[in-house]
Structure formats: structure tokens, C-alpha cells
Amino acid sequence: MIIRPVLRRSAAGVLLLLAAGASALHAQGPGPGRLTVERVFSPEFYGDPFGPVKWLGDGSGYTTLEPAAEGAGRDIVRYDARTGQRSVLVAARRLVPEGSDGPLAVSGYDWSADGKKLLVFTNTARVWRYHTRGDYWVLDLESGRLRRLGGPEAAPSTLMFAKFSPDSRRVGYVREHDVYVEELETGRVVPLTADGSRTTINGTFDWVYEEELDLRDGWRWSPDGKRIAYWQLDATGVRDFLLVNNTDSIYSFVVPVQFPKAGTTNSAARVGVVSAEGGPTTWLELPGDPRNHYPARMDWAASSDEVLVQQLNRRQNTNRVFLAAAASGSVREVLTERDSAWLDPVDDLVWLDGGRRFTWISERDGWRHVYVASRDGRELRQATRGSYDVWSIQRIDDREGWIYFVASPGNPTQRYLYRARLDGRGAPQRLSPEGQPGTHSYGVSPDARWAIHSYSRFGTPSTVELVELPGHRVARTLVGNERQKRAVAALERGEVEFFRVPNGEGTELDGYLMKPPGFDPARRYPILFFTYGEPAQSTVRDWWEGSAYLWHLMLTQRGYLVASIDNRGAPAPRGRAFRKAIYKQLGVVNANDQAAGARALLRRPYVDGDRAAVWGWSGGGAMTLNLLFRHPGLFGTGMAVSPVTDLHYYDTIYQERYTGLPQEDSAAYRTGSPVNFVEGLRANLLLVHGSGDDNVHYQNSQALVNALVAANKPFDFMEYPNRTHCICEGEGTTEHLYNLLTRYLNDHVPAGAR
Numbered sequence: 001m002i003i004r005p006v007l008r009r010s011a012a013g014v015l016l017l018l019a020a021g022a023s024a025l026h027a028q029g030p031g032p033g034r035l036t037v038e039r040v041f042s043p044e045f046y047g048d049p050f051g052p053v054k055w056l057g058d059g060s061g062y063t064t065l066e067p068a069a070e071g072a073g074r075d076i077v078r079y080d081a082r083t084g085q086r087s088v089l090v091a092a093r094r095l096v097p098e099g100s101d102g103p104l105a106v107s108g109y110d111w112s113a114d115g116k117k118l119l120v121f122t123n124t125a126r127v128w129r130y131h132t133r134g135d136y137w138v139l140d141l142e143s144g145r146l147r148r149l150g151g152p153e154a155a156p157s158t159l160m161f162a163k164f165s166p167d168s169r170r171v172g173y174v175r176e177h178d179v180y181v182e183e184l185e186t187g188r189v190v191p192l193t194a195d196g197s198r199t200t201i202n203g204t205f206d207w208v209y210e211e212e213l214d215l216r217d218g219w220r221w222s223p224d225g226k227r228i229a230y231w232q233l234d235a236t237g238v239r240d241f242l243l244v245n246n247t248d249s250i251y252s253f254v255v256p257v258q259f260p261k262a263g264t265t266n267s268a269a270r271v272g273v274v275s276a277e278g279g280p281t282t283w284l285e286l287p288g289d290p291r292n293h294y295p296a297r298m299d300w301a302a303s304s305d306e307v308l309v310q311q312l313n314r315r316q317n318t319n320r321v322f323l324a325a326a327a328s329g330s331v332r333e334v335l336t337e338r339d340s341a342w343l344d345p346v347d348d349l350v351w352l353d354g355g356r357r358f359t360w361i362s363e364r365d366g367w368r369h370v371y372v373a374s375r376d377g378r379e380l381r382q383a384t385r386g387s388y389d390v391w392s393i394q395r396i397d398d399r400e401g402w403i404y405f406v407a408s409p410g411n412p413t414q415r416y417l418y419r420a421r422l423d424g425r426g427a428p429q430r431l432s433p434e435g436q437p438g439t440h441s442y443g444v445s446p447d448a449r450w451a452i453h454s455y456s457r458f459g460t461p462s463t464v465e466l467v468e469l470p471g472h473r474v475a476r477t478l479v480g481n482e483r484q485k486r487a488v489a490a491l492e493r494g495e496v497e498f499f500r501v502p503n504g505e506g507t508e509l510d511g512y513l514m515k516p517p518g519f520d521p522a523r524r525y526p527i528l529f530f531t532y533g534e535p536a537q538s539t540v541r542d543w544w545e546g547s548a549y550l551w552h553l554m555l556t557q558r559g560y561l562v563a564s565i566d567n568r569g570a571p572a573p574r575g576r577a578f579r580k581a582i583y584k585q586l587g588v589v590n591a592n593d594q595a596a597g598a599r600a601l602l603r604r605p606y607v608d609g610d611r612a613a614v615w616g617w618s619g620g621g622a623m624t625l626n627l628l629f630r631h632p633g634l635f636g637t638g639m640a641v642s643p644v645t646d647l648h649y650y651d652t653i654y655q656e657r658y659t660g661l662p663q664e665d666s667a668a669y670r671t672g673s674p675v676n677f678v679e680g681l682r683a684n685l686l687l688v689h690g691s692g693d694d695n696v697h698y699q700n701s702q703a704l705v706n707a708l709v710a711a712n713k714p715f716d717f718m719e720y721p722n723r724t725h726c727i728c729e730g731e732g733t734t735e736h737l738y739n740l741l742t743r744y745l746n747d748h749v750p751a752g753a754r
Helices: 208-214 482-489 547-557 577-581 589-602 618-628 652-659 666-671 674-680 698-709 731-747
Strands: 061-067 075-082 086-090 108-112 117-127 128-142 144-146 160-165 170-175 176-182 189-191 200-202 217-222 227-234 242-247 255-260 268-275 280-284 293-300 308-314 318-325 331-340 358-363 367-376 380-382 391-395 402-407 416-421 441-444 450-457 460-467 473-479 494-501 509-516 525-531 561-566 606-619 637-641 684-690 715-722
Touching: 108 160, 117 160, 117 367, 128 170, 160 367, 176 227, 189 331, 208 293, 208 652, 217 293, 217 561, 227 293, 280 652, 331 358, 358 391, 358 547, 391 441, 391 637, 402 441, 416 441, 494 589, 509 547, 525 547, 525 589, 525 618, 547 561, 561 589, 589 606, 589 618, 606 618, 606 731, 618 637, 618 674, 637 731, 684 698, 684 731, 698 715, 715 731
Parallel strands: 525 561, 525 606, 606 637, 637 684, 684 715
Antiparallel strands: 061 075, 075 086, 108 117, 117 128, 128 144, 128 160, 160 170, 170 176, 176 189, 200 227, 217 227, 227 268, 242 255, 268 280, 293 308, 308 318, 318 331, 358 367, 367 380, 391 402, 402 416, 441 450, 450 460, 460 473, 494 509, 509 561
16 A cells, blocks of 8 residues: 555655755744744654553443553553543552563553453564564462463564463463463463474565555454454465665665565465364365455454454455355355455455344445344345445444444534444434544444543544543543643644635546735745655645644745645545546546646636646655646646555555556556656656665665656655665664755745745
């Protein structure tokens, strides 16, 4: 999934290959209300820490981590939802291993079902995007015994996805591509698989499954704790992409990453069930070639006898739902979803009525709605209806018959909490306050009586509250972020306008426009468009964007207008037709929409069309190139960070989902790739890439450089050695990059009103 990285502080200067004067950057001096890149990424604008929060099973309260009352570390505390009474469940001092002088640094934790044991995740390490590898410790709350899991053979930071068994006597985990169960009383470690390797992956996933299907934890306890179901991937045949590291040694070396490019060989994936005591695995008899089908979701089917699997075909336009017998592996199909474009696996599948029914999400009527399916597949009943999308299910209250979900029927830039009857009767009820526009997110308690509620607006940091449902009564504010809000409020800011513009083909596009402080509509201002444009990300949201907002605000303080537009294809709650208009037309439909929206803004009298620029990252970098190459003359300057330049270079699951198979849809791949249209470049172009990018490979920018050179097109280029897709590793890197972007914009698009 190619997304715009979250802007965050990191660290590390590298050699600047562009000569650009910095004199104009601080011409007016920073001042207390004015921003610099260094201030944008400084702790001055950090929010207050909070969480992670875990609701107790009965919904009576929640637990969270807070700084220890005594000494170092963090205590695990409990809050009563109704009274707010606080109690320390596990003090940090109880998490000091024998021989250590300090407590474990808790990155995550979980409780056993009987409430007598605590599982702690610590000493974590990143696997591609997230810290999913580390050490696990178990604290016996009665005896106080603290023990590290894994046995004597386990190296530090090698355990993944540890979970208590339902009977609380064991913990299962993945270590170095094998699945294990460890008995807590005896410490006996039972290997359930023994063939794990770089190419035989048990209980977790390869690069593309993790990145594009959001799959990391690849195993599940059965409800009775007697069996474990797990994925196995056979990655033989998936070619290595070689990243070259030139700086971490006096001799260069390669870092191989198994990465299936569009149209090439995938890992073969299958699902098996094994006894938690060890023994042979029973493989589910899923149909089709396992290299050309994706078992995209799997879990126990509200039973210890059956497993439910969602299987996508390679084109990802058919999702077949199977119930599999755990004992024999035989399967029966109970539901099939089809689409002429693509489908996403259903995450909001919840079992109802003791396992006799389950919820399903479908766009079959043109909108994303909740359905209820019978276990035998004979009945599929629609539970929500209307011209709006159910964006995410927050909680199903099966006992009272309610679905709690997030939607935004009237404004796709915002999000609100609703509830509707499971039986489909009556209209949905909005629970978020009518007088509180913006984006609302919720963590609803198991009994649906309470929720952790967070809300924010564009330019306004988040507030976190505990609210009582369904009336949304605020019980107490948990995080006000008052220091952060004061820091932001003290900044010089102009107005922000949310608007709609026609795309010339019958669709209106959502956008925002940030105006400089002291804006004068009688004068003309330069404009910078921020773009993304692909199905993985929406940019036009009425919410707090942190440092991304602050950097754009800094540019408005220097006299720029900053705008962004969501084209068709963006993941916005505007119905199936809007989201899937981009199918097999990536780089064309989205670029045409962006160009139409930009032209509409450029016609405004206060916008100086001679000083128009565009920038984006990842998919937004590709969009920047498509706008410059396909719509010459629209922008005088573009800044493309880590762009995909040739769709053949990206991975199977993402690219084939939206563009088809390159062997059969070659025209869509050619027309969607900006590298084929460099002759259209008439603008200043800054190209930026990290040479260690395992996601959008540096190869993309190198291919574009070759094409630009062959076409004799001038451009500017910056490589960040060994940085990944976020270009965030190393001291000072983030500040260096954004100073570079700021200078380039300032040098080629002079700031200020005229």
C-alpha cells in the first residue's frame, strides 16, 4: 500500500545536492507566532500521551498505562467507567526482571482470561512497518513471579504475536517462522511447526501480505484452546529485490527483499489446523492455485470445530467465504461476493445469535452497508440502508439488537457515530453531537454503554473524552491537550475553506484551501497543491493532521495558498461509483480530476496561476508527475517524493487490485505509468527518493532519471542514502527533507501577495 508517510520528528543531515539560497526562508524572522521547519517537528507541538486503552470484558472500566507513581517505568492502572475511580493494577516495580535495575519498558500488554496473569511485550524491533517482534514476559499476579518466554534457545527480540490460551495455562507465539506453545507452569516449549525458514513462513507473513492485506499475526487459538489455526506461506519462487547499501560498510552489500512485482510469482498460501499439543497439521482444502488466490482473512467460526476463511482470487474481484471442518479440512462455500472492479476483505465480520449468523459488509447496492448472513449461507439480509457508507463498525450489541458504526452521510470530509437496528427497521440514529462538526473516533465498550471518544478539526488538536452511550453524555475529559492547543492557537493563521469544485464529468470534488494570515482577496497569491490521489489515502479531511498541517501552515505564513483535492478513487465515504471509477485508469482518471479541480481554483481572482506548484509523496509523488507530464502548463513547479513511476515496479496485490494483470491489461499499465510521458514536462521538477526504500523501490526514480535524460529534460534530484519509504531514519533527516522542499518551493515559486 503506497501511502503518504505520517510526518514526524526523526533525526540526520545528508549531503544536499541542490544549490538553493536560504536567505528568503527567514526574511521576516520566525517570531513567536511564526513557524520554521525545526519548530514544526519539535516537541513544542506534541500532544499529551494517552493509552493504549483496553476495555475490561464486562465494560465496567478500562485499563491504561501511566507514568509510575514511584521511580521509572509505567504502571498499569484501572479506571471505573461510571465513577472514574482509579486503582493501580500492576505497579512498574513489579515488572523488574531478576538482576535488572529497572522495570520492563511496556510496549503492549494483555490479560489472561482468568485475570491472574499479565503478558508484557517489550524490547521490540521493527519488521517492515511496525514493531511486531520483541520479548514477551508473563507476570503471575498472585505469586509475583516474572518470567521471560521463549526458552533458552530464544534470542532477544525474536518472539511475535504471543497470546494466552483460553484456559490461561499456556501462551502461544511465533519465533523465527515457526509456531510454538509454552506451558506456563513448567516452562515446557512445544513446537507446533518445525519447517520455518526464510521461504517457509508459519504464523506470520511475507512483505506483500503484510503491506497490502494488512496481515501480520498469522495464527489463532480455538475457543476451547485445543487447536491452533495458522497460515503458512511458501515463498520459494518469489524473486528477491536487491537493495544496495553503500554507506554502512567500506564495501557495499545487498539487502535482499522478497518482493513480488506486478504479474510475477506470489507466495503460495494455505491455512492449517494443528493440535496445541503438537502433531501433524490438517490443511484446509481450499480450491484454486494457492499462488493465485489469497486466503485474506481467517478465524475460528464461533466454534472450535470450524474455521472461516475469506479467499480472494488474484484479480481480487471475487471473495469466496468458506467454512472449513477443523478435523478433516473439508470446506463448504457459504457466501460469495463479486465486483466488476475490486473487493476488500471484510474485517467487520461479527458472529451473532450464538454463532448462527454473522455480519457482512457489501457494496452490492452501490453503498457500503451491513448485511446479516446465516451460517448455512441460505440467507443474506440487509441491515443498513440509504445513500451513505457504513465506514466502520464500532460495536455490535447482539443482546439489544444495535449496530454502532461510523459514517458521514452529509459531509464526506467528516466522521460521526451512528447506530441502527440489526433487524434493519427504522432510520439510523446519529449519536455524535450535532453541534460538534469534525472527525469523531470511538472505542466502544463491550456492553456498548461507554466509549472512549476522540474528536478534532482541521487545525484543532484532539480532545479525548469518556462518553456514555447512547446519549453521548460526557462523563469526563481524559485528554484535553490544552498545552498543544495553546501552542497552535498562538500561531499566525489564516482562514481555511472547505469547498467543492466540478470535475467537468458530472462529479463534484471535495477540497480545502488554506489562506495566508492577513489574506487580501484583492491581491494575487502563489498556490501549492498537496496531492495523493490513489485508493490508499484521502487528503481532504476535517481533522487534526499534526506536523503535516503545521508545515503547510508555515507555508501560508510565508504567503502561499495551500490546497488539496480528493479525486475519484480516493477512499472517501461517497459511494462505490466514486471510489471505483479509477479501476484500470490509475494515473488517468485521478490526474484528470486533480487537474480539473486545480483549474477551478486557478480561476479565482486572488490565485496567481503563474505561481502554481504541486507536491506529493508515494502515490502523491506519482500524481505530481502525472500532473506535470499529462497536463503541461498547469503547474510551473512540482516536488515528487518517493514516487511510483512505472506500475510494473510495484507489488502484485496492490497494483493488480486497481490496474488488473499486466499480462492481460498491458494498456492500463502503460497509460498509468508517468515514466512513459516525460515529454510533457515543462515545469521545474524536484525528485526525491530514499535508496533503501523497500516499498516504492529507488528503481522507480532511477528509471525516471533515465527517461528524463533521454528526453533532455532538466530536473533536480535528491537521494537520501539507505532511507526507507518514510525518509525518516538518521539524525536530522526529517528536518533536512522539509527544509529542502521549502527552499525549492521558495526558489521557484516566489512567496507573497502581489
